[in-house]
Amino acid sequence: MLETREWLDSLDYVLARGGPERAGRLLQQLSLHARRAAGVNLPFTATTPYQNTISVRQQAPFPGSQEMERRIKSLVRWNAMAMVVRANKMENGIGGHISTYASAATLYEVAFNHFLRARTENGDRDIVYFQGHAAPGMYSRAFLEGRLPKEKLENFRRELKAGGGLSSYPHPWLMPDFWEFPTVSMGLGPIQSIYHARFIKYLENRGLKTTTGGKVWAFLGDGEMDEPESLGSITLASREKLDNLIWVINCNLQRLDGPVRGNGKIIQELEAIFRGAGWNVIKVIWGCDWDSLILNDRDGLLVKRLGEVSDGQYQKYFVESGAYFRQNLFGTDPRLLRMVEHLSDEQLSRLRLGGHDPIKVHAAYKSAVEHTGAPTLVLAKTIKGYGLGEAGEGKNITHQQKKLNDDELRMFRSRFGIPIPDAELHDAPFYRPADDSPEIRYMQERRKQLGGYLPERKVRSKPIKAVSESHFEEFYKGTEGREASTTMVFVRLLAKLLRDPEIGKLIVPIIPDEARTFGMEALFRQVGIYSSVGQLYEPVDMDTLLYYKEAKDGQILEEGITEAGSISSFIAAGTAYSNHGINTIPFFIYYSMFGFQRIGDLIWAAADMRTRGFLLGGTAGRTTLAGEGLQHQDGHSHVLALSVPNLLAYDPAFAFEIAIIIQEGIRRMYVDNQSIFYYLTVGNEPLPMPAMPDGDGIREGILKGMYRFKASQRTDAKLRAQLFGSGAIMFEVLKAQELLDKYGVAADVWSVTSYKELYRDANDCERWNMLHPSDPPKVPFVTQRLKETQGVLVAASDYMKVLPESISQWMPRPLVSLGTDGFGRSEGRASLRDFFEVDAKHIVLATLHALAKEKKIESKIVNQAIEELGINPEKANPAIS
Numbered sequence: 001m002l003e004t005r006e007w008l009d010s011l012d013y014v015l016a017r018g019g020p021e022r023a024g025r026l027l028q029q030l031s032l033h034a035r036r037a038a039g040v041n042l043p044f045t046a047t048t049p050y051q052n053t054i055s056v057r058q059q060a061p062f063p064g065s066q067e068m069e070r071r072i073k074s075l076v077r078w079n080a081m082a083m084v085v086r087a088n089k090m091e092n093g094i095g096g097h098i099s100t101y102a103s104a105a106t107l108y109e110v111a112f113n114h115f116l117r118a119r120t121e122n123g124d125r126d127i128v129y130f131q132g133h134a135a136p137g138m139y140s141r142a143f144l145e146g147r148l149p150k151e152k153l154e155n156f157r158r159e160l161k162a163g164g165g166l167s168s169y170p171h172p173w174l175m176p177d178f179w180e181f182p183t184v185s186m187g188l189g190p191i192q193s194i195y196h197a198r199f200i201k202y203l204e205n206r207g208l209k210t211t212t213g214g215k216v217w218a219f220l221g222d223g224e225m226d227e228p229e230s231l232g233s234i235t236l237a238s239r240e241k242l243d244n245l246i247w248v249i250n251c252n253l254q255r256l257d258g259p260v261r262g263n264g265k266i267i268q269e270l271e272a273i274f275r276g277a278g279w280n281v282i283k284v285i286w287g288c289d290w291d292s293l294i295l296n297d298r299d300g301l302l303v304k305r306l307g308e309v310s311d312g313q314y315q316k317y318f319v320e321s322g323a324y325f326r327q328n329l330f331g332t333d334p335r336l337l338r339m340v341e342h343l344s345d346e347q348l349s350r351l352r353l354g355g356h357d358p359i360k361v362h363a364a365y366k367s368a369v370e371h372t373g374a375p376t377l378v379l380a381k382t383i384k385g386y387g388l389g390e391a392g393e394g395k396n397i398t399h400q401q402k403k404l405n406d407d408e409l410r411m412f413r414s415r416f417g418i419p420i421p422d423a424e425l426h427d428a429p430f431y432r433p434a435d436d437s438p439e440i441r442y443m444q445e446r447r448k449q450l451g452g453y454l455p456e457r458k459v460r461s462k463p464i465k466a467v468s469e470s471h472f473e474e475f476y477k478g479t480e481g482r483e484a485s486t487t488m489v490f491v492r493l494l495a496k497l498l499r500d501p502e503i504g505k506l507i508v509p510i511i512p513d514e515a516r517t518f519g520m521e522a523l524f525r526q527v528g529i530y531s532s533v534g535q536l537y538e539p540v541d542m543d544t545l546l547y548y549k550e551a552k553d554g555q556i557l558e559e560g561i562t563e564a565g566s567i568s569s570f571i572a573a574g575t576a577y578s579n580h581g582i583n584t585i586p587f588f589i590y591y592s593m594f595g596f597q598r599i600g601d602l603i604w605a606a607a608d609m610r611t612r613g614f615l616l617g618g619t620a621g622r623t624t625l626a627g628e629g630l631q632h633q634d635g636h637s638h639v640l641a642l643s644v645p646n647l648l649a650y651d652p653a654f655a656f657e658i659a660i661i662i663q664e665g666i667r668r669m670y671v672d673n674q675s676i677f678y679y680l681t682v683g684n685e686p687l688p689m690p691a692m693p694d695g696d697g698i699r700e701g702i703l704k705g706m707y708r709f710k711a712s713q714r715t716d717a718k719l720r721a722q723l724f725g726s727g728a729i730m731f732e733v734l735k736a737q738e739l740l741d742k743y744g745v746a747a748d749v750w751s752v753t754s755y756k757e758l759y760r761d762a763n764d765c766e767r768w769n770m771l772h773p774s775d776p777p778k779v780p781f782v783t784q785r786l787k788e789t790q791g792v793l794v795a796a797s798d799y800m801k802v803l804p805e806s807i808s809q810w811m812p813r814p815l816v817s818l819g820t821d822g823f824g825r826s827e828g829r830a831s832l833r834d835f836f837e838v839d840a841k842h843i844v845l846a847t848l849h850a851l852a853k854e855k856k857i858e859s860k861i862v863n864q865a866i867e868e869l870g871i872n873p874e875k876a877n878p879a880i881s
């Protein structure tokens, strides 16, 4: 004991004389000495004791008026709560969340009053990801700031009311002047904030943006950290030294159903993970009320005890009396009991947590913004449903609490001092003091100091000039007999665009470790791979032409094996037109199988955010990607793409189609400022790319979804067919056209570049016609194009049969659809196309079958063809085998 005391006293002396840094160095030296001299190995510990990271001594003083800020916070609390309660009174079951914002109010208010900059002195700004279901708090503040009228608040979650309402969660699609980041799908905010912070450094390092010190803030939930996307990329942030990134995790110890870690401690768990990953971690556990208790805890008894108690038990303290708290937490040791004997049960139960204490939160944020060399994580301990009292404070049901009875409203009102008389309480009216009240004036002044309001979304860039036609022309000519895959065509076009004097620098190629798969390695050398530190090693292939060149101003984002990370970069680049006023044009190319089905939710978020750019599903097509089999062969991404409303999806067959689609895409997105983005599938089968046929409407057809590529030369034939091909299967269709000739069938071949566009257009016409019964009906594009055709209709693609079937009702006659329903196989292309019944011979069979059904030919001819073509009629159905 005595010995320990002596050591501690010596350390205190060093602390007093040399400060914490000197003391820290000394401790490190001591531990090194112990290890070297006597092999003393201190057990590894990733956590620090269960107390605040910033000690009272290091704590920055609070710069504002605490009293004024408390009153403002109370007003925000009240209106946020009232918004949800009123909405649910008006429409039972409309939902909304009270307790999340209630627990996070201090975390937000300190940030709004002192940190979040809408504009910095240098003209930059902070980027803020708000926790999705804390939205009522942000609306409430905007109401007090005079940015949202009461009528809008009235229609929270009822956006279709006259005059509009407020969306449940942050949705830039629905509130394009307000929200920037859709964060409510848990995990997407965290990963996006990391890649966004990195993308800002990329823009700076490439000279597209001046370095002005804007920060990326993300306010997150402790339960949200269970999502793999939340934690999956945290080492990128530390590796890239993203000191422009600050995460604030509201550790209210609860998620939706109950405790996040009832039997553990989420703050300690997260601290260990993030410290291990190289982040600067600041714990804000205890409020100022605890300062003297912890300062007097000379032997660390109290902090040790605080570290033993599980989160489930802490949650119990939130709902229990002070007496229970005293007994259960301090009662384990008489020395602990003595430490709190000067406090009444009432005082004990009111000891504030760090996340509810503006002084502690302010000190943490200040330290976070000043930290250099690493991202910062603030872990703030709070109580979920803070202030709701009996209505749900700290209770397991609190997440879903949407209604407060009159008693509960009265209590809430009184606790936060809102001047609403009892008689009016029942309806939970909104309350906003006059513009010239001290509260409103204070909050306006604070925002003025910080450059304006947040959140606010606007388009900060000017449209680009039209891109030179010259980049695209070569593709109209085709490859003159040489074989090229559509991927090669795309890469060639990309290389040309990268050289463009105007837009070249704006192109952002993004690849999740597949550049060689797509034949893009030449770009490594042409534009370099982005690395914030340049290239610190001599690459093994230095002596080759296409060596692996990393550079500080490298243009390619080579993300490694992370589609989630890559799409996050895509989103950052594709929204820079609005977030940063820079028209970066992302091209994200990936294994098409690992797009929609792997990261569909992030693509959905991209759509919501009005992201612009091109997604390229490489190695596409269930039978075109040979050899790989069930896991890799994509036959459904175009079906999934149907679900994204503002996404245009194309399955081009030819070089000129790709050129026209990309040219038009750049025009629509970056010249015309349309909130759309593109998906193109490209395959790796080398094929002779034909020249663009002459004729009217080819360009229009490519963009709208279909055009006649090759009409039959036979004019005399009685038997006729219209064949629809897409992607690589187009070449099977062209073969079938020739084969059918032998059966006396004259077949025209159409290239269907986009079933999705045709479907969308036809639906649009149909709907309009239904709503305007007396007007001349609109005719869908597909119907117009097929109006004058003759013969049976047969479609074949490398995607599911449902894709062509989606437009069959607007075709003049029944459609036979061939497609690749089922699991892929490891095989060569010819065998796969035979297996899935999408090769030329099956297209012939389908055509003859359709003709027989129409009684144009006898069924025995079909039988004969089955034999001649070598088709086994008893083969297993690929869709279910």
Ligand SMILES: Cc1ncc(C[n+]2csc(CCOP(=O)(O)OP(=O)(O)O)c2C)c(N)n1
Binding pocket: 099, 100, 133, 184, 185, 186, 187, 220, 221, 222, 223, 224, 225, 250, 252, 254, 255, 256, 260, 384, 399
């Ligand atoms: C991907 C996803 N899964 C489920 C949900 C539904 N959900 C909304 S909030 C929530 C609990 C959130 O807990 P936490 O992150 O701790 O936030 P708190 O409200 O406690 O601050 C859940 C499961 C969701 N929004 N997103």
Ligand SMILES: [Mg+2]
Binding pocket: 221, 222, 223, 250, 251, 252, 253, 254, 255, 260
């Ligand atoms: Mg929580």
